[in-house]
Amino acid sequence: MDKLPCKECGALILPATFQKNHGSCRLCADGIKKETCEDCGKEATVLSNIDGKRICIKCNMSRTKPTTDTWKQSCSIEKHPFKIESLELSPYPNFEDVFLDKKLEGFFYPLCSVHFSGKENDKKHVFHLVSYNGLWLDQAEESAGLNEGYSAFELKDGKYDFKGNLKSFKGYADIPDLYRFLKEDFERSGTEYLNTGMTEEEYEDQVASHYTKQSESFDRAYYIYTFFNYAIKKLKQSRRQGAENLFSAFNTTDFIAASEELIVNEKYFAFPANLVNTIPLGACWSYEYGVDGNNTFAFYDPEKSLVYNVNQYS
Template sequence: MKIALYPEFNDVFVDNTLKGIFYPLCSVYFEDADNNKIHFISSNGLWFDEKLNDELNSEEYCIFDYEDDKYSFNGNINVYKGQEYAKNIYTILEKDFEINGEKFLSEKTSTEDYIKQVISKVPKSEINDFDSEYFIGTFYEYSIVKLNYLLSSKFSTFRNLIENWHNRETPFVYSILTGEMQGTLNHLDKPKIKNIENYELIGKTIASEFFTDGNDSLIYFNVQERKVLLINSYS
């Protein structure tokens, strides 16, 4: 099994429907007959509207069709509160970070100071329950960790890079053999979805390693039906 950090968005998803909602974290390559490539992703930065849950997408899980090593989304996108506004300001933040990201990294700009600097650059949300600061802060923490990795080929957490915390070793994807995963499974209630028994656990990523907090991501793969199940694990 080979792990590649930070795949391109278009190498993970079949289209841009979820750009600004989901962040690609890493891809796992399997040396098997099908050479399957499974992607770990996260929608941290947005809250869920539980009233709009459907059988493919909810605050607990999301099911994707798996097509040519990419994910296809068929759920209710409005489960993610303020998703249209989020996608709009994501584009603005992304362009600004392309210009100023290295400066933010070298100056060790905190999340709080980053939000103060950029919040005037994005249109004010007209959505009462959209948490702009949470979305912007999550974008920033993800982008700083990714940028540092692309520049140095070394992975460090945000708190190590910006706040000088100790940087612990990480496997990135925690398998069923690790104590971290075993602890999660001891308290995990699998969603009541069709053919859940056909989904094989691939592993788990921890939110605090790619952001600073949020929900962890568990990925299951149904090889027979070519579907991927993402479970949000609140740690």
């Protein structure tokens, strides 16, 4: 069925809509106000605020094209400083192999470690993709090391030195104790939970009946739910071979499409990291790890030895 252009704005619409609204799309028929694009001067219904101007979709796309073209180059196997064939994946690495500071346990989940060799000198590099899903940040406490956009870590001998402050997490004072409880319980009974197919609700009820300390300062149910799903997925992974779907490298179409969007919209982060100048590494999809919420995209700044674990909400 061929679509027809709306007589007012030119958007392509179904013939049925065309007929019903006497040649107009639904937006125009509803009288949604058209505005003048401040770039091309044409009338449009959908505009966004870009650098203090009202810009139509077409102009927005042509504005960002140079950036996305540069970025696509950065993600190409030819231009990338690491050999794609050297990629090795370690899903669910041990906490001690990822973080220098033990205090971070319970705040960050290690999703996977990726190993690459450099093209130039064959030097081996290791990076970690980590997530703080299950927790919320206190906006007033955000910093360039930890914020809604990303968490930043300095690489020191293959491990992460956290550049943010744990106080940025809501409930940070109560989390270590609850985490310890959950961890010890899961070490004792996790296999049983998996084998008996315990549900998230059953787990939550069980925790509530054994862990009675109160805390109003954070979303406990979300935290417990995330812990449980991650721990179960990790246990399942330990019983199988292979790691498909656990990491999408820098050259995959999934990674490129979504990271391109992050690059273009980074200016809306409270603390921009200038991602377009970093080396793209790849992404972990939160769903695959049971950590409901943001996906994790990793970018490497070799000059500062920083790795940005960027939150990508799909």
